[in-house]
Amino acid sequence: MRPAHIILSVLAAASGLLFIHACNTRTQAREPDKSPEAALLAVDSTAIPNDKYGEAVRYGQELMYRTAYYIGPNGVNGRYLGNKMNCTNCHQNGGTKPYSFNLMLSHEQYPQYRAREGKVLTMAERVNNCVMRPHNGKPLPLDSKEMVAFLAYFRWINSFVPKDKPHRGGKNLEIVLPDTAANPLRGEALYAQHCAQCHGKNGEGLLLADQQGYAYPPLWGPYGYQPGSSMHRIIKQAQWLKANMPYDKASWNKPFLTDAEALDIAAFVNDDKIHPRPDPENFDYPHIEEKALDYDRGPFIDTFSADMHKYGPYPPIVEYWKTKGLKYSY
Ligand code: HEC
Ligand code: HEC
Missing domain, CATH: 1.10.760.10 (Cytochrome c-like domain)
Structure with a gap:
């Protein structure tokens, strides 16, 4: 799935669905806009910087797509997951596909109070929730190379969220709740x-x-x-x-x-x-x-x-x- 996804993101970038790549210093959560003019969230995967930070981002991106290979039950860099799913199986296109449990806003929205745990979680702790539940695994050490890479990657994808114009795709599609039970x-x-x-x-x-x-x-x-x-x-x-x-x-x-x-x-x-x-x-x-x-x-x-x-x-x-x-x- 992976190369196709990257090509898709690049195509999306080329076709002008996204532009602005800027440093992010906002603290307030921004609501996606529902107007049809709002920019659809997307990233340009070719734009990862060629420096130490970029190295971490690149490894983080790899981890999103090939999670099981690196940290799965037989992972080459550690054994944390209990199954061989990859993050991208749910957070498609490495968390950048609109309306696919998109993760582009996450970096700016943590630490955050989480009802499921009843406390304020850091982004790292939230990553470990997915390592432990959907992946049925044990938590990554918070200072591990892998956790740092995930966090670097989330910061990097967040930098593509338009700062000064409406955007959408960061939340889920809505479902109208029917008067009858799901069957x-x-x-x-x-x-x-x-x-x-x-x-x-x-x-x-x-x-x-x-x-x-x-x-x-x-x-x-x-x-x-x-x-x-x-x-x-x-x-x-x-x-x-x-x-x-x-x-x-x-x-x-x-x-x-x-x-x-x-x-x-x-x-x-x-x-x-x-x-x-x-x-x-x-x-x-x-x-x-x-x-x-x-x-x-x-x-x-x-x-x-x-x-x-x-x-x-x-x-x-x-x-x-x-x-x-x-x-x-x-
Ligand atoms: C089986 C599906 C599934 C897999 C696999 C999965 N996640 Fe998730 N993840 C979810 C769901 C569902 C949510 C909650 C989304 C929502 O509430 O809209 C979520 C939420 C998150 C969030 C919080 C987003 C936010 O802004 O609050 C992060 C970060 C995250 N996942 C990271 C990961 C990482 C990293 C991996 C791989 C190690 C992963 N997830 C694997 C389903 C999955
Ligand atoms: C043509 C093949 C195909 C069909 C048909 C299909 N899926 Fe998927 N599904 C996939 C692929 C591939 C992924 C992983 C996506 C990725 O990695 O980008 C996936 C991921 C998922 C996931 C998240 C990962 C997980 O395993 O929990 C769920 C849930 C899911 N599909 C449910 C469904 C349901 C329900 C249907 C029928 C309405 C369906 N799929 C039809 C190919 C398919």
Whole structure:
């Protein structure tokens, strides 16, 4: 996938979708603009500086695309991940693809209070969350060459975020929350039709010939992401699927799945009754009034069931939280 991605970014750069490459000193988070004139986020991968900082950035970029090769279960530079997924499998184009859990704004938004952990996290600690949950691994030492490289890379991609004009692609596409629950059975049929040819009938994915990563990453099973991952939340996954899957058919400006289909498929993929995943004990959301609405483990601050939190219908939960004056998120 990698060379194609880089060519795409370069093409995007060449076609004028992005320009401004500037040093970044802002402290305030900037909201992406929804107007059609807003610049779509993108980077110019050929512009990494040829100095020591650039070396770190380049290694960070490598780590995004070939995470398993460097720090996977048989990693050449350390063994941290519990599976062979690469960061770019979810943060596509190394975290620079618009609406694909884009990471271009992250550098300027940390340290940040995180409800899942109930404390302020640094960017490095946030990177380790993904190392531990979707990658089912153990945390990188905060001063390791690898962590420094990730952070250098995130600073560098952040420098392409337009400073003085609106931009978009940094957040996820929105999903309209329906009045009915997401339905794993409908999702199963849609999965067979639109996803199984790449990700496999049993969600097992397909390893590359050199076994150093996946041509098609797994969606569940022992090598998939943990239930504590945001990808395990149905609304969150549906937002991502809408812009990005099926890989060969969807794009953010021309989604392939309807919102309801994306929710049904995410419900099927994340149905823990039929799909096992690695599941170490964890203690998420120490403050129950800060739980994401689609997080499926109790106790809850409201009276809705775990199943309803997981599959919906979500609007009554939103209403309840609003009436109680609680701040909700999903
Ligand atoms: C299975 C999918 C998956 C994989 C693999 C993955 N992530 Fe993530 N990551 C996510 C999701 C989902 C979020 C939350 C996005 C959101 O809330 O919109 C996230 C969030 C993040 C954030 C926080 C972004 C912000 O601005 O708050 C960072 C940083 C990050 N990931 C880095 C990484 C790195 C580095 C790797 C590889 C070591 C990685 N991720 C692998 C799914 C994944
Ligand atoms: C043509 C092949 C193809 C099809 C069809 C396809 N995918 Fe993917 N999928 C990919 C590839 C390739 C990636 C990794 C993307 C990358 O590295 O840039 C991916 C990544 C993912 C990921 C994030 C990584 C992970 O394993 O958790 C999820 C979730 C996902 N796909 C779900 C789906 C769903 C659901 C469908 C059906 C609606 C689907 N995909 C259809 C090829 C495909």
